[in-house]
Amino acid sequence: MIALLLRDLRLAVRAGGGFGLGLVFFLIVTVLVPFGVGPEGALLAQIAPGILWVAALLACLLSLDRIFALDYEDGTIDLLATSPLPLEGVAAMKGLAHWLTTGLPLTLVAPGLAVLLNMPAGAYSWLLLTLLIGTPALSFIGTFGAALTVGVKRGGLLLSLLVLPLYMPTLLFGAEALRRGAEGADNTVPLLMLAGITLGTIGLLPFVAAQVLRINLR
Amino acid sequence: MSIWEYANPKKFMETTEKVLPWLVGLTAVTILPGLLWGFYLTPEAENFGSSVKIIYIHVPSAFIAINAWLMMLVASLIWLVRRHHVSVLAAKAAAAIGTVMTLIALISGAVWGQPMWGTWWAWDPRLTSFLVLFIFYLGYMALWEAIESPDTAADLTSILCIVGSVFALLSRYAVNFWPQGLHQDASLSVDKAEHVADVYYWPLILCIAGFVLLFVTLVLYRTRTEVRARRLKALEARERMA
Amino acid sequence: MAGGGPILCLFACAAIRYACAMELKVSDLSCARGGMPVLEGVDFTLSGGEMLLLRGPNGIGKTTLLRTLAGLQPALGGTIIMPPESLAYGAHADGLKAMLTVRENLAFWARVHGVPDMEREVVRALDEFNLNDLADRPARSLSAGQKRRLGLARLLLTGRPIWALDEPTVSLDTESVALFAETVRRHCAAGGMAIMATHIGLGLEARALDLSAFRADPDSCRAGGGSVPADAFFGDEDLA
Numbered sequence: 001m002i003a004l005l006l007r008d009l010r011l012a013v014r015a016g017g018g019f020g021l022g023l024v025f026f027l028i029v030t031v032l033v034p035f036g037v038g039p040e041g042a043l044l045a046q047i048a049p050g051i052l053w054v055a056a057l058l059a060c061l062l063s064l065d066r067i068f069a070l071d072y073e074d075g076t077i078d079l080l081a082t083s084p085l086p087l088e089g090v091a092a093m094k095g096l097a098h099w100l101t102t103g104l105p106l107t108l109v110a111p112g113l114a115v116l117l118n119m120p121a122g123a124y125s126w127l128l129l130t131l132l133i134g135t136p137a138l139s140f141i142g143t144f145g146a147a148l149t150v151g152v153k154r155g156g157l158l159l160s161l162l163v164l165p166l167y168m169p170t171l172l173f174g175a176e177a178l179r180r181g182a183e184g185a186d187n188t189v190p191l192l193m194l195a196g197i198t199l200g201t202i203g204l205l206p207f208v209a210a211q212v213l214r215i216n217l218r
Numbered sequence: 219m220s221i222w223e224y225a226n227p228k229k230f231m232e233t234t235e236k237v238l239p240w241l242v243g244l245t246a247v248t249i250l251p252g253l254l255w256g257f258y259l260t261p262e263a264e265n266f267g268s269s270v271k272i273i274y275i276h277v278p279s280a281f282i283a284i285n286a287w288l289m290m291l292v293a294s295l296i297w298l299v300r301r302h303h304v305s306v307l308a309a310k311a312a313a314a315i316g317t318v319m320t321l322i323a324l325i326s327g328a329v330w331g332q333p334m335w336g337t338w339w340a341w342d343p344r345l346t347s348f349l350v351l352f353i354f355y356l357g358y359m360a361l362w363e364a365i366e367s368p369d370t371a372a373d374l375t376s377i378l379c380i381v382g383s384v385f386a387l388l389s390r391y392a393v394n395f396w397p398q399g400l401h402q403d404a405s406l407s408v409d410k411a412e413h414v415a416d417v418y419y420w421p422l423i424l425c426i427a428g429f430v431l432l433f434v435t436l437v438l439y440r441t442r443t444e445v446r447a448r449r450l451k452a453l454e455a456r457e458r459m460a
Numbered sequence: 461m462a463g464g465g466p467i468l469c470l471f472a473c474a475a476i477r478y479a480c481a482m483e484l485k486v487s488d489l490s491c492a493r494g495g496m497p498v499l500e501g502v503d504f505t506l507s508g509g510e511m512l513l514l515r516g517p518n519g520i521g522k523t524t525l526l527r528t529l530a531g532l533q534p535a536l537g538g539t540i541i542m543p544p545e546s547l548a549y550g551a552h553a554d555g556l557k558a559m560l561t562v563r564e565n566l567a568f569w570a571r572v573h574g575v576p577d578m579e580r581e582v583v584r585a586l587d588e589f590n591l592n593d594l595a596d597r598p599a600r601s602l603s604a605g606q607k608r609r610l611g612l613a614r615l616l617l618t619g620r621p622i623w624a625l626d627e628p629t630v631s632l633d634t635e636s637v638a639l640f641a642e643t644v645r646r647h648c649a650a651g652g653m654a655i656m657a658t659h660i661g662l663g664l665e666a667r668a669l670d671l672s673a674f675r676a677d678p679d680s681c682r683a684g685g686g687s688v689p690a691d692a693f694f695g696d697e698d699l700a
Contacts, residue, residue, distance in 0.1 A: 003571035007557070007564075014559040075553025082530045082549045083572045083618075144381065148374055152364045161360055162378065165353045169388035176395050190395060197388065208381060215373045218533035369495045455496045 001089045004080075008097035022059040022102050023109060029055035030113040041118040048117035049127075049178040055113075056106045056131060057171055060138045061163065063102050065156045067094050067146040068213070077150075081217055087210035095136075095143040095206065103135030119182065126181030130194065134174035137198040140205045141166045147209040151216045170197050225302035227445050234438050241435045249428025256421035270418070272330040277422060278429035280323035283351060286316030286433065290358070291383050294376035304441065306372040307448060309379065310362055311440030315433060317355040324348055343393040350389045354382050368451055482543055483507040484529075484622055484653060489538035490676065491521060491528045497536055497676040498524055504669055508621070511644065511654040511664060516671035522657035523551075525671065526624045529655070548618040551626040554611025558600035562591055562610055565599055570617040585613040588643055590636075604631040612640055623647065623654040629662070637662065 033051050034044060071077045080090050110131055111124045119127070145163035149155035173194040180187035224230055256274035290309040297306035327345065328338040339345065361378055365371035483505055490500040498521035506512055514522045528535050530549035556565050566585055570578045586592050589609040594602065599610065608631050615623055623644070629637050641662040644654050656662075 003568055007560070007568050010564075011557055011559055071555075073553070074555055074557070075551055076555035076557075078530075078532060078549065078551060078553065079555040079569070079614075080572070081532060082547065083569075084545055084574060085572055148361065148378060149364070151370070155364065158360055158364050161353075162357045165350055165357060165389075166382070166385045168350060169385060169392040172389070172392040172395065193392070205381075208377060212374060212377055215370055215377075218370075218527075367494050452496075455494065 001085055001093050004085065004090060005093045005097055008094065009100060012097070012101040022063050023105055025062055026055050026059040026106055026109065027113060029058060030116055033117065045118040045120060048114060048119040049123070049182055050175050051117060052110055052114060052119075052127065053130075053134075053171055053175040053178065056103075056110065056135065057138060057167055059106055060102055060135065060142065061160055061167075063098065064142040064146050064163065065149070065159050067098055067143055068150040069146070069155070072150045072216075077213065078217065081214070087213055088206050091143055091147065091209035091213065092202075092206040094146075095140040095202070095209075098142065099136050099139035103131075103139050107131040107135055122184070123178070123182035126178050126187075130174045130178045130181070130191070133191070133198055134170055134194050137170045137194075137201045138167060140198075140201040141170070144205045144209045144212065147212040147216070150213065170194065173197065222300070222302065225296075225300070225304045227304055227449070230304045231442060231445060234442055238435065238438055241431065241438065245428060245431040245435050248424060248431055252421055252424035252428045256418075256425055260418055260421060269330055269333050272326050273418065274422060274425045276323060276326040276330060278426045279319045279326065280348070281426055282429050282433050283316055283320040283323050283348065285430075286312045286319060287351065287354070287379075287383070287386070289437075290316070290379050294379040297372060298376050298380075303372075303448065304445065306376060307444040308437060308441045309376070310372075311444050312433075312437050313355055313359050313362070314440065315436050317352065317359065319429075319433075320348055320352045320355060324352065341396065343390075343396060346393045346396075347386075347390045351386060354386055358382065368448060482546070482621065482651075483541075484547075484655075485539075485541040486529070487539050487541075489525075489528070489540060490536040491524045491533070492536050493521065493524045499671060499674045500537075500676040502538070502671070502674045506622075506653050506655065508651040508653060509648050511648050511656065511666040513662075513666050513668045514655065514657040514671060515668050520671045520675065522671060523626050526551075526626050526655065526657060529624050542622060546620050547622040547624055548615050548620040549624050549626075550611065550615055550628060552630065554607060554614070556599045556607060556610060559598060561596050561598050562586070562602070563595045565610060566613060566617060569614045573618045573620075575617055575619055581617055585616040588616060588639075589613040590639060605633055605636055608632055609636055609639070612643070616643075621652045623652065623656075625654065625656045625658075627657055627659075629658055629660055 030051065033047075033055075037043060037047070068077065071080070081087055107128060110127050114124060114127055142163055145159050145166065148162060149159045152158055173190045177187045177190035177194055180190065224233060253274055257271050260271070262268050262270065290312050293305045293309035293312070296302055297309070324345075327348075331340070332338050358375055358378060361375050362371055365374060484507075485505045487503050489502040490497055491502070492498060502525065504512065514525065516522060524533070526549065527533050529540060530547055532549070555569075557568075560568070563582060563586070566582045567578060570582055575581050586595055589612060591606070591609060591613060594606060599607065602610065608628075612628060615625075629640060632640060637660070641664055644656075644662070645664060648654060654666075656666075
C-alpha cells in the first residue's frame with residue numbers, strides 16, 4: 001500500500017501542472033477578494049478566516065476528480081481490485097495522497113496569504129492548526145465523492161455538487177475555530193468538532209468509498 | 219403473506235391502482251377544508267396580522283421536506299439490504315417532491331419573514347439547514363440522472379442518501395454555533411405547552427395531515443411512473459440482446 | 461497498512477499450490493452485464509497446465525465472463541471454485557502510467573503483489589517481453605504494441621497461476637504474438653493456467669470454448685418478487 005502512496009506522490013510531482021494548480025488557485029482566490037470587497041484593512045482582517053477557509057476548500061475541490069478518474073480510465077482500478085490490496089486500503093491511500101499533495105501544501109502557504117488579508121499575527125498559529133486538522137477531512141470526503149462519480153463522463157461538476165454540501169460542517173467548524181482563535185476567544189468546542197469530523201471521515205469513509213468503487217466496477 | 223409482497227412491482231402496481239383514487243379523494247377532503255379553515259375562519263393574530271396565515275403552507279411543507287428525506291433514507295436502506303426495486307424507485311420519486319416542498323418552505327418562509335423580521339433571508343440555523351437540505355436533494359437527483367445503469371444508480375444514490383444524512387445532521391448541529399437566531403421555536407410540540415394558540419392549532423393539524431396525504435399520493439403516482447420507466451429500460455435492454 | 465507478513469505468507473502458499481495439482485472449476489455459472497443476464501449454465505474445469513480459449517461473436521459475454529471470474533462483478537448464479545488470490549486479470553486497459561518509466565510501472569505492480577526479490581523479477585519480466593532496451597523510457601513514449609507488451613509483462617509479476625486475459629494480442633505484431641505465445645506456453649508448462657478471449661490461434665495447443673452455447677435466454681427472465689438482481693424482475697405481463 002505504501003507503494004501505491006509513493007506512486008501517487010511521484011505521479012503528482014511528475015505531472016507538473018496538477019500539483020501546483022491548487023496552490024495557484026488558492027492564491028488567486030485570495031487575491032481576488034480585496035478587488036471585490038475593497039482594500040480596507042479592518043474589513044479584510046475581519047473576513048480573512050472565512051475567506052482563507054473557503055479558498056482552501058475550493059482549491060481542494062479542484063483536484064478531486066483526479067483521485068480516481070485517471071486510474072479508472074487506464075484500468076488501474078480494475079487491476080488494483082484484483083490485487084492483494086484491500087480496496088479500502090486503496091481508497092485510504094488515495095485520500096492520504098490527495099491530502100499530501102493538496103491539503104498539506106495549502107496549509108503551509110496559508111500564512112503567507114493571510115498577510116495579504118491583513119490577518120493579525122497572533123492568528124497565524126490558529127490558521128495553521130485549523131487547516132492542518134481540517135483539510136484531511138476535505139480530502140477523505142472528496143475521495144468518497146470521487147468514487148461516487150468515477151463512472152460519470154465529465155463528472156467534475158456533479159462531483160462539486162455532491163461534495164460541497166458534505167463540506168459544509170467542516171468549513172463551518174474550521175472557520176469558526178479560526179475566527180474565535182483569532183479573536184482570542186475560547187474555541188475548544190469547534191476545534192474538537194473539527195478534529196472529530198476529520199477522524200470520523202478518515203476512519204469510516206474509505207470503507208464506504210471502497211464499496212462505491214466495487215459498485216462502479218461491476 | 220408478508221409486507222414485502224408489496225415490494226413486487228406487479229403487486230405494487232395492482233395495489234396502488236386500486237388505492238390511488240381513494241387517496242386522491244381523501245387528500246382533497248383533508249387539504250381543502252384545512253386550508254379554507256386556516257385562511258378564512260381563523261382570527262388575525264394581534265402581533266402578526268394576516269401574514270400569520272402563511273403558517274398553513276409553511277409548516278406543513280417544512281414538515282414534508284424533512285420527512286421526505288427520512289422516507290428516502292429508510293427506502294434506500296431497504297434497497298441496500300433487501301434489494302427491492304420498488305423501494306429505491308419510491309426514494310427516487312420522493313426526492314423531487316421533497317425538493318419542491320423544501321423550496322415552498324423556503325419561499326413561504328421568506329415571504330413571511332419579510333413583514334415579521336424585516337428581511338427576506340437571514341442566516342438563521344433553521345433557515346440555513348433548509349438551504350443545505352435543498353442542496354442535498356439537488357445532489358441526490360443529479361446523481362440519479364448522471365448514471366446510466368439503473369441498478370448502479372440505485373446503489374450509489376442510496377449510499378449518498380445515507381452518508382448525506384449523517385452530514386446533514388452534522389450541518390444542522392454545526393449552524394447552532396452561530397450566535398444569531400431569528401426563527402421562533404417549533405410551532406408544534408408533543409407536550410402542547412409551547413404550541414401556537416388553540417384557535418390556529420386544529421386547522422394546522424388538518425393542513426399537515428392533508429400535506430402528508432398529498433405527499434403519499436404524489437409519491438405513489440411518481441413511483442408508478444418510475445416502475446414503468448424502469449420496465450421500459452428492461453424491455454429495451456432485452457430487445458438489444460435478442 | 462498491511463505489513464509484508466501476510467502477503468509473503470500468501471505467496472509462499474501460492475508457490476506451493478503452483479506445484480501441486482490445482483484447478484479452476486466453473487459450474488452452472490450465470491453472468492450479467494448492465495443488469496441483464498448474458499450467459500447462463502457455463503461449465504468448465506481447467507487444471508494445472510491447461511489453457512482455454514474463449515470464442516464467440518462480439519457481445520456474447522467473453523469480457524463479462526472474465527470479469528466475473530476475476531471477481532470484479534458478482535455472478536448471478538453458479539459457482540467458481542479456485543484457490544483464493546490465484547487469478548491475474550488482464551484487459552484492454554493495462555493500468556500503465558504514462559509518466560512513469562517502463563521499469564517503474566513494473567516495479568509498482570511487483571510491490572503491490574508483494575513479490576519477494578522484486579528487482580530480479582522485474583528484470584526477468586523485462587527480458588521475457590524484450591523490453592530491456594526500453595526499461596528507462598517513460599511509458600508515454602511507447603508504441604501501442606510496446607505498451608501491450610509491458611501490460612503483459614505485468615502478469616509475470618503477479619505470481620499468480622491463473623491468467624484471465626481479455627484480447628491479449630491486440631496491437632501486437634507477429635513477432636510479439638510469438639513472444640507472448642511462448643510466455644503463455646512456459647507459464648502453463650510450469651503448472652499455470654490461462655483463459656483467453658482471443659480471435660487468433662496463437663499456435664498453442666489449447667481447448668476452445670464457444671460461448672454461443674451458453675447465451676442466456678432473454679425470455680427466461682422470470683417475473684417474481686424477492687431480490688432478483690436483474691431486470692428480469694419485471695416479467696412479461698403488462699403492468700397497466
